[in-house]
Amino acid sequence: MSKVNVIVVCxxxxxxxxxxxxxxVAAASKLARSQGGRVCALLIGNQVAAVAAELASYGVEVRVADAPQHTDxxxxxxxxxxxxxxxxxxxxxxxxxxxxxxxDLAPRLAAKLKVAFATNCIDVNVEDGDVCFTRPMYRGRLIAKVALDTTPLVATMQQSGAKPEAAIETGTVVAVExxxxxxxxxxxxxxxVPESxxxxxxxxxxxxxxxxxLGEQKxxxxxxxxxxxxxxxxxCSRPLVDMGWxxxxxxxxxxxxxxxxxxxIACGISGAVEHVYGMKxxxxxxxxxxxxxxxxFKTADIGVIGDVLEIIPKLTSQVKSVRA
Incomplete structure (x- = not known):
């Protein structure tokens, strides 16, 4: 793939x-930059000027439709x-x-364009000329690299702590109807809206x-x-959510x-890929x-081998003593 312009739906x-x-935007910029392309962000909503300005600060072009009818x-x-x-x-x-x-949107778009798409991706890179998406499989037990053989590539990306590189120039904001x-x-x-x-x-x-x-919910x-x-x-880690705690x-x-x-501080957590990605x-x-x-322990800076039910109360007591 010689040149890749990338659209991001913000x-x-x-x-x-x-x-x-x-x-x-960080993932899209990395992909576009490696292939000599550019990034264009699409933003649709109501009273979203501040978000549009923030996106433009990353050096990307922003197409924004800002009107009351786009609230939902x-x-x-x-x-x-x-x-x-x-x-x-x-x-x-x-x-x-x-x-x-x-x-909801990505599969609709892929079906309309008659192309394949990848979901829940955690990274994107160009390897030997092919764009490869990295994504977890089997509830995070495996990490796979996938390449799509249709164009344009359509994918959903997991949120991470990555930030776009500082832009030399601010991007443009273009209003559309x-x-x-x-x-x-x-x-x-x-x-x-979910309860907070x-x-x-x-x-x-x-x-x-x-x-x-931890053993038991109590x-x-x-x-x-x-x-x-x-x-x-x-x-918590995922098992506690799965168990309804x-x-x-x-x-x-x-x-x-x-x-x-x-x-x-990870207490009684084995360290599955699914969890480590969220705190790495x-x-x-x-x-x-x-x-x-x-x-x-491969991820930890400090490792304590022992029963959390015995260690946590002692650690809590020590912390309270020091802070007092």
Missing amino acids: EAGVGQTESANASL YNPSVYLNELNKLIEAINPGAILAAHTYLGM ASAGADNRVRPIRTI SGVDIAKADIVVSGGRG NYALIEELADAVGGVPA LTVSSQVGLSGKTVKPKLY EAGVVVAINKDPEAPI
Whole structure:
């Protein structure tokens, strides 16, 4: 593939994931830059001028449709506007974030263009002239590299802590008037926003996570006590969500949230790829696990081998003593 222009579908507004925009642009910029192309961001919403300006600060062109009728996500509007943009810049790839919006829009777009698409990708690179997407399989137990043999490439990308490189020049913001076009069989009725726990683990400086090693649900209270003692927030690995202990808003990992705290304490977490991807950019990682062969120790800066049910109460007591 000699030249790759990349379209990124960005998000802003109620029920959408603005925090995914930066890492999405970073992935697109890496791909476009390696192939001598450019990045064009599509942003549709209501009162999204600030988000458009932030995207332009990354040095990309931003096509923005800003109007009250775009408050709610409407796939027909996005597909119609993407079709115009595809005709204008002939992209080699179209990327969306692996969010509720992206997971709905990407397969629709791929079907309309009659091309293949890759989902839940964590990286994209050019190898031997082919664009390869890296994605987890079997709930994160395997990491696969996939190459699509259709053009344009369509993929959804997991949010990460990656940021676009500093731009030499600010990109342009172009206002467009988006409409649903001829096919408006799908229309939004209302947007249901998930209940917020009041704590966003993705923004915390200190995160204390518990895993299957806690044994029983009542033992998660140890994680909450330690988190409170160190001035952090409690979180968990996927098994605790699967068992119904906590909601996905507390989950660190590929299918949960990506965190980048200054300190990450993993308690009773084995260190599956699914989980490690969500915390690998933490400043200092402390792991507590009774299995000396646990994969989490390969990621940890400090490893403690022992039973979390014995170690956490002692650690909490010591922290409280020091802080007092």
